[in-house]
Amino acid sequence: MDVLNRDQVEAFWRDGYLFLEDAVPPEKLTALSSEFDNWVDQSRSHRQAFGTTLDGRPRFDVEPGHTAEAPTLRRISSPTEISDTYLDVMRSSIAVDAVAQLIGPNVTLNHSKVNSKLPGARTEVKFHQDFLFEPHSNDDMITVLYFLDDVTMQKGPLEVLPGSHRGPLYEHWHDGVFTGSVASAVVDETRDGMVPCPGRSGSACLMHGRTLHGSGPNHSDSPRTLFICAYKAEDCRPLQACHVPSVHEGEVVRGEATNRVRCSESEMAYPEIPTGASFFNQQERHTVDM
Numbered sequence: 043m044d045v046l047n048r049d050q051v052e053a054f055w056r057d058g059y060l061f062l063e064d065a066v067p068p069e070k071l072t073a074l075s076s077e078f079d080n081w082v083d084q085s086r087s088h089r090q091a092f093g094t095t096l097d098g099r100p101r102f103d104v105e106p107g108h109t110a111e112a113p114t115l116r117r118i119s120s121p122t123e124i125s126d127t128y129l130d131v132m133r134s135s136i137a138v139d140a141v142a143q144l145i146g147p148n149v150t151l152n153h154s155k156v157n158s159k160l161p162g163a164r165t166e167v168k169f170h171q172d173f174l175f176e177p178h179s180n181d182d183m184i185t186v187l188y189f190l191d192d193v194t195m196q197k198g199p200l201e202v203l204p205g206s207h208r209g210p211l212y213e214h215w216h217d218g219v220f221t222g223s224v225a226s227a228v229v230d231e232t233r234d235g236m237v238p239c240p241g242r243s244g245s246a247c248l249m250h251g252r253t254l255h256g257s258g259p260n261h262s263d264s265p266r267t268l269f270i271c272a273y274k275a276e277d278c279r280p281l282q283a284c285h286v287p288s289v290h291e292g293e294v295v296r297g298e299a300t301n302r303v304r305c306s307e308s309e310m311a312y313p314e315i316p317t318g319a320s321f322f323n324q325q326e327r328h329t330v331d332m
């Protein structure tokens with residue numbers, strides 16, 4: 043089913059991202075938010091990362107300094123495994139139809155997660171390209187970031203560099219350390235071209251797997267919560283274990299299974315699978331000069 047017009051398709055391939063309104067209907071949005079609020083409440087009784095995912099790492103990641111009174115839950119890995127609502131949205135959103143139109147018809151799930159910036163938290167996402175975390179046989183990969191809250195400029199919106207999906211794959215290893223982020227010099231060079239993506243709750247941003255992006259801290263007094271689903275063409279096959287594994291990895295969400303692999307050329311260092319709860323620990327290893 044085509045949900046994008048020709049201008050939107052062209053814009054996605056030109057810019058490497060596309061903003062889509064009304065990707066999640068209001069009743070589902072309410073259900074997603076209420077599940078998220080429960081997880082925040084659950085986190086109040088923990089002092090550090092907790093829960094378990096498929097590979098034994100913690101499912102719920104909290105910022106250092108997290109307390110019951112001032113929770114800083116920052117990541118929930120593979121929420122589709124613990125919530126039927128998240129599973130349903132991952133499968134049924136019109137954003138998935140849009141992904142199928144762009145890189146389909148056959149589309150699978152790569153991974154899913156929630157990124158949260160609660161009021162008072164310092165969480166920021168250093169600039170990176172998703173493909174450098176997950177080498178695949180080709181780069182037909184699209185990450186959909188569903189907005190669970192209104193995202194204003196004060197909330198640390200996603201920032202993207204238009205056209206960067208057609209540019210270089212930047213190094214994410216520095217001085218022998220996988221920091222999951224590009225060199226500070228790349229950030230300095232590209233900062234002026236970065237475009238913020240604010241928007242209403244229920245919207246989504248579709249982003250190509252090679253697009254350079256990041257986001258700053260939330261300076262407002264309300265949350266900024268994103269449900270993030272990374273999808274890929276069905277014949278785009280992983281070259282390394284998934285860094286956010288789940289029982290839904292590889293599920294065909296549009297089209298059909300073909301048992302084919304398609305290869306395109308790209309070259310990069312193998313990333314390091316995080317040993318902690320999420321990539322935030324890896325990004326914290328990035329020092330100013332790197």
Ligand SMILES: O=C(O)CCC(=O)C(=O)O
Nearest residue numbers: 157167199200256257268
């Ligand atoms: O939370 C954000 O603003 C961006 C998320 C992101 O880039 C990621 O988790 O890979």
